[in-house]
Amino acid sequence: MRPLFCLLLLSSALFAADPAMVEKGRAEEKRACGGCHGLRIIHIQRLNRGQWDREITKMVGWGTVVKEREALLEYLVASYGDDKPAAPLARSADGSKKP
Numbered sequence: 847m848r849p850l851f852c853l854l855l856l857s858s859a860l861f862a863a864d865p866a867m868v869e870k871g872r873a874e875e876k877r878a879c880g881g882c883h884g885l886r887i888i889h890i891q892r893l894n895r896g897q898w899d900r901e902i903t904k905m906v907g908w909g910t911v912v913k914e915r916e917a918l919l920e921y922l923v924a925s926y927g928d929d930k931p932a933a934p935l936a937r938s939a940d941g942s943k944k945p
């Protein structure tokens with residue numbers, strides 16, 4: 847029993863996040879995170895799991911109602927983790943860089 851349990855733990859740590867969970871988190875972001883600012887401010891971040899967790903706590907502290915916290919965290923880590931390439935810069939119509 848114990849080796850099987852260890853294997854399960856190890857595989858959940860090694861394999862990518864559950865796609866259904868990630869989709870649930872994406873829907874939660876759409877529902878919960880667009881009320882005060884656009885989603886781009888979220889999508890340009892590259893944070894690790896602990897940092898995303900703190901970010902959610904910070905937004906909840908400012909009044910955000912989060913119902914699917916676990917799924918939201920999985921989605922943020924899977925999509926905007928610090929192992930992902932940097933987000934493309936926004937550009938104005940004349941090609942100059944915007945911050």
Ligand code: HEC
Pocket residue numbers: 875878879880881882883887888891901902904905908909910911912
């Ligand atoms: C109640 C309003 C509100 C909601 C809803 C909200 N945010 Fe924010 N968020 C803010 C404010 C205000 C800022 C700007 C803070 C600043 O200037 O530092 C911000 C900034 C951010 C930033 C930029 C980094 C930072 O901390 O300033 C991220 C990432 C972020 N929010 C993520 C989220 C996520 C994820 C959700 C959904 C769970 C969410 N926000 C929902 C108010 C909100």
